[in-house]
Amino acid sequence: xxxxxxxxxxxxxxxxHLTGGxxxxxxxxxxxxxxxxGAEHIILDCSGVELINSSGLGMLVAALATLxxxxxxxxxxxxxxxxxxxxxxxxxDSVFTLCPSVTDxxx
Numbered sequence: 001x002x003x004x005x006x007x008x009x010x011x012x013x014x015x016x017h018l019t020g021g022x023x024x025x026x027x028x029x030x031x032x033x034x035x036x037x038g039a040e041h042i043i044l045d046c047s048g049v050e051l052i053n054s055s056g057l058g059m060l061v062a063a064l065a066t067l068x069x070x071x072x073x074x075x076x077x078x079x080x081x082x083x084x085x086x087x088x089x090x091x092x093d094s095v096f097t098l099c100p101s102v103t104d105x106x107x
Contacts, residue, residue: 001013001014001015001023001026001027001030003030003034005039006106008038008039008040008041009039009040009041009042009043009106010034010039010041010042010043011042011043011045011102011106012027012030012031012042012043012044012045013045013047013048014044014045014046014048014049015048015049016048016049016050016051017049017050017051017052017056018049018051018052018053018055018056018057018059018060019051019052019053019055019056020053020055020056020058020059021055024055024056024058024059027059027063028059028062028063028066031062031063031066031067032066035066035067035070035072039072040071040072040073041067041072041073041074041075042063042067042072042073042074042075043074043075043077043099043102043105043106044060044063044074044075044076044077045077045078045102046076046077046078046079046080046083047077047078047080049079049080049083050080052082052083052086057086057090057092060074060076060092060096061092061095064095064096073097074096074097075096075097075098075099075105076096076097076098076099077098077099077100077101077102077104077105078099078100078101078102079098084098
């Protein structure tokens with residue numbers, strides 16, 4: 001997981017597999033730390049995601065809930081087609097803000 005800060009925004013480049021486990025705990029802890037350090041907008045760069053399961057979706061929802069509870073926002077950027085289909089089937093596409101690229105999400 002790669003993170004870069006841009007003002008009050010943070011861009012997190014997600015790993016290829018979002019399947020929970022220890023990586024999920026680390027991700028959730030990282031989001032909480034970013035929020036405590038003043039991040040108001042977290043952009044999740046999904047361009048490299050190849051596999052996501054229900055635990056991975058739970059990670060994303062937990063990140064969104066953490067941000068919203070602190071008045072922030074969470075955007076999914078560059079979502080691959082398979083992940084987009086999963087978001088649509090679970091109706092999470094209407095919960096998250098989706099952008100075609102990180103650049104668009106930062107605008």
